[in-house]
Amino acid sequence: MTRYSDHIAQDRRLVILRILAEDRDYSVNCSVMQMALKGWGHGESRDVVRGDFAWLAEQGLVSVEALCESVHVAKLTPRGHDVAKGVASVPGVKRPGPEG
Numbered sequence: 001m002t003r004y005s006d007h008i009a010q011d012r013r014l015v016i017l018r019i020l021a022e023d024r025d026y027s028v029n030c031s032v033m034q035m036a037l038k039g040w041g042h043g044e045s046r047d048v049v050r051g052d053f054a055w056l057a058e059q060g061l062v063s064v065e066a067l068c069e070s071v072h073v074a075k076l077t078p079r080g081h082d083v084a085k086g087v088a089s090v091p092g093v094k095r096p097g098p099e100g
Contacts, residue, residue, distance in 0.1 A: 014095075
C-alpha cells in the first residue's frame with residue numbers, strides 16, 4: 001500500500017514537470033518553483049523543492065544548475081516533457097489524467 005506522503009510527492013513532482021513545460025524556456029529556479037507549487041496546493045520548503053529537483057535529475061527528467069548554494073535552476077529534458085504530457089511514465093511521478 002502506498003503511503004499518503006508518497007502520493008503527495010508523486011503529485012508534486014508531476015506539478016513541477018508541468019510548470020517547467022509551461023515556462024517559455026522550460027526552466028525555473030527553486031524560489032519561483034516554491035511559489036508556483038504553493039498555488040497548486042503544495043506548500044513546501046525550498047529544501048523539499050531542491051530535493052525534488054535532484055530526484056527528477058536522477059531520473060533524467062530535468063537538469064539542474066546550482067547558481068549558488070541557495071539558488072538552483074531546473075530545466076526540463078525531452079524525457080521530462082514526455083512525462084509531463086503523459087506520453088511516458090516514471091515510477092515516483094504521478095501520471096496525468098486524460099484531461100491534461
